[in-house]
Amino acid sequence: AQSVTQLGSHVSVSEGALVLLRCNYSSSVPPYLFWYVQYPNQGLQLLLKYTTGATLVKGINGFEAEFKKSETSFHLTKPSAHMSDAAEYFCAVTPWSGGGADGLTFGKGTHLIIQP
Amino acid sequence: DAGVTQSPTHLIKTRGQQVTLRCSPKSGHDTVSWYQQALGQGPQFIFQYYEEEERQRGNFPDRFSGHQFPNYSSELNVNALLLGDSALYLCASSLFRGGANVLTFGAGSRLTVL
Numbered sequence: 001a002q003s004v005t006q007l008g009s010h011v012s013v014s015e016g017a018l019v020l021l022r023c024n025y026s027s028s029v030p031p032y033l034f035w036y037v038q039y040p041n042q043g044l045q046l047l048l049k050y051t052t053g054a055t056l057v058k059g060i061n062g063f064e065a066e067f068k069k070s071e072t073s074f075h076l077t078k079p080s081a082h083m084s085d086a087a088e089y090f091c092a093v094t095p096w097s098g099g100g101a102d103g104l105t106f107g108k109g110t111h112l113i114i115q116p
Numbered sequence: 117d118a119g120v121t122q123s124p125t126h127l128i129k130t131r132g133q134q135v136t137l138r139c140s141p142k143s144g145h146d147t148v149s150w151y152q153q154a155l156g157q158g159p160q161f162i163f164q165y166y167e168e169e170e171r172q173r174g175n176f177p178d179r180f181s182g183h184q185f186p187n188y189s190s191e192l193n194v195n196a197l198l199l200g201d202s203a204l205y206l207c208a209s210s211l212f213r214g215g216a217n218v219l220t221f222g223a224g225s226r227l228t229v230l
Contacts, residue, residue: 004158036221043120043206043221044159090158101212103149103161103172104219 002027002093004107012113019078021110023065023091026072030096033074034104035065038088047089050074051096061085086114118143120222122207128228129197137192137225141209147171148190149219150182151206159206165190166212194227202229 007022025031032051036044048059055067065076074091088111092104121140129135141148147166151159161174165184184190188209194201204226208219 041223043223044208044219045221046218049218092158101147101164101171101210103164103174104151104159105161106151106158108156108158 002031002095002105004091004093004105006089006091006107006110008110009108010111010113012115013081014115015083016080019063019076019081019085019112021076021089021091021112023074023076023107024072025074025091025093027093027095031093032096033065033067034092034094035059035063035074035076036090036092036106038090038109040087044090047076081112081114083114083116086112088112120207120209120220122205122222122225124225125223126226126228128230130230131197131199133197133229134193134195135197135227137194137205137207137227139190139192139207139209139222141188141190141207142220145209145211145220146188147210147212148184148188149208149210150190150192151208152176153204153206153224155203162192197229199229202227 003026005024034049035047038044048057050067058064088109090109091107149164150162153159163173164171168184179195181193204224206224207222
């Protein structure tokens, strides 16, 4: 079984400041990890994914995340926030043993607010 | 190239009724998954269809059923609607052997149960 905990239902940062969204997971088998973004009235869009190999993963729109097995974490960062980054962000996990084809387990999401 | 399309976008039903939601996957994709997203929550996995069969199911009652057609499109059916079924229902398509379950999501069907 897997679970995802996203610390902070709302995160507010100033435009140009560092964005840090926290995600911790629980999985009985090695995980595949994902970050998705959801804009109002839209579906989810993949930001980045970790499968195997390099633990620092770069995604779209300047986001990146680092898989830390010892901390069971997969925090999302962006060096400089833009107004267009305001959205809902979801961390998700699926077991490696499913070949990456199994259903995803999502966290409850973090609403990112960008202050001008 | 059209992505994932879902219909209807919004609908209102009353308790006890039945509802059918439809999904057309992204061109080239052969797998369809359905998720329920309650207000203020993350999506929850309902089930996944591949080769016209339910391949995997989340923790949802039998009131939730589905179907996949030969053209890979899919339907989600919910019987005996409850107030708690009010949610955004997301369809996601993928290529089964594409690895790492990279999903393409539709914009969803928002169901309100009164």
